[in-house]
Amino acid sequence: MLEWDAYRKQLLATIADMAKLSPQTVQGYGHLSEAGAKTGHLDAKTRELIALAVAVTRQCDGCIAVHAEAAAKRGATREEVMEALGVAIAVNTGAALVYSARVMDAFASRTA
Template sequence: MINDWNATLSNLRKGGSAFAKHNPAVVTAYRGLNEALGQAKHLDNKTRELIALAVAVTTRCDGCISSHAAAAQKAGATVEEVSEALGTAVALNAGAAYVYSVRAIEAFEQMDQ
């Protein structure tokens, strides 16, 4: 096992409570963003959580992975659906590396020698 994801989620929630105590305005605003997503009309909760889990992988956020893995499971996602969503994240990261490689070559070639 790489990580204990239940412990990660539990620790995140505890840390979030401490953060809320010290910076309630930011935490309230953040929670408002998440509540607004719950009112979306075109994507169901499972789809949103699959997207969120894939984004969590691309941003390399363990707290996000634990949170959205739990939420995707609660929303009824299957491991096959999660795997397909994560395949998209893998493809996107490879694509992003390609695009930024093109940019890096362009930058290198523009530098004065």
Template sequence: MTDWNDYRHNLGTNVSALQALTPDTLRAVGALDGAAAKGGHLDAKTRELISLAVAVTTRCDGCIAVHSAAAVKAGATREEIAEALSVAIALNAGAALVYSSRVIEAVDSVAKA
């Protein structure tokens, strides 16, 4: 089992090392993150629930570590987090369905050629 607190700490250390090597890139990522937080229409908890769902769909452990802590800090309950994750699961299944139809289309195009 992953120690997410340790993982989050190590991630911060590693990102700091990367920032020393590519400061402009990390500054741009920080600006993007800051801009998303300034929208003004969604509260912090809702943004973190969305972030967790996206983290699952993009399979990003770093995002899971960071946004799990942020979601809890923003007041998200386990039940709210589970509901957001249910949406991510449904979207992944939907995406698999859509891309499966693309495979069938690609296979059919080979047969026609």
């Protein structure tokens, strides 16, 4: 298992170095990340739970490190995190099922 706090700190330090080399790129990411929060339709905890589910789907350890800490700070419970992860598991399984149907369709078109 990763040492998540150390990894998160290392990641943020590297991104800070990247910001020195390409400030507009990193600032653009920051603006995009903040844009959804400005609508006020979802609370911060819900946004972090969604971020964790997406992090699993995208297989992004950096996202997991950052958003796990943020979800905890915003009061998410283990049960809420697990429910969000359950959605990610179900959607990813569903996506595999849909793409399996695409494979079968593609295969059938080649053997018909």
